Amino acid sequence: MLIDTHCHLNFPDKFPDVAATVEQAKLNGVDKLIVVGCDTQSSRRAVELADQFDSIFAVVGWHPTYTKDFTQESLGEIQELLDHPKVVAIGEIGLDFHWDYATPEQQRVALDAQLDLADRSGLPVVFHARDAYPQLLDILEARPILPYLFHCFAGDSVDAQRALNLGSMFGVDGPISYKNAGSLREVIQSLPKDRIVIETDSPYLTPEPHRGKPNQPAHVKFVNEALAKTLQIPVVECARMTTENAERFFRLN
């Protein structure tokens, strides 16, 4: 059994037939899917899907890139969703300095507000960070520690060590299967095995051998295979380990 810990089946234009996508995942051994919000609308859609499908759980929050439109009202809307029993974390939140749709200040306001909300609710947090690991880690090191997961971790070994010191988990995606990802594989090899989960970030980051096509949760098995190869452990052992890690982090049992 596998768990896709990060996918966007809540993007209706990318996944017009969620039932078929969930079925396809199931046929490939993917029994649980975590659907992650990027703003209020996509967070609500994630919760809607969690209501419709036993295998789906929701993560709700505002992605840094969209925080130009984040208001006090947005925070209230996210807070309301937290009462749903299948909302398992707040995310994806963080900092993204690769894109400039939102200023660093706008991103920071939304990040702080949502971290405070996580602190009050006791829920784990799923981070999106791009070109911003040291800045995000500076912020987290100055706060009370919560259960953190760095989705699609792409930091260097120094970032990884700082995240480890905070007790964080690390999400591994399609890029681990790419030929030129040697330095990523080195960082992942250095992590304790109980800190790693697998994800697709569907419809993005399609793993080999399907790179170039749209991604879907069924493909998390290729991420698992590439991770097993990287860690030099059997594929079934890797599946067991990453499933156990995901169930523990998201409190799925």
Ligand SMILES: [Zn+2]
């Ligand atoms: Zn995402």
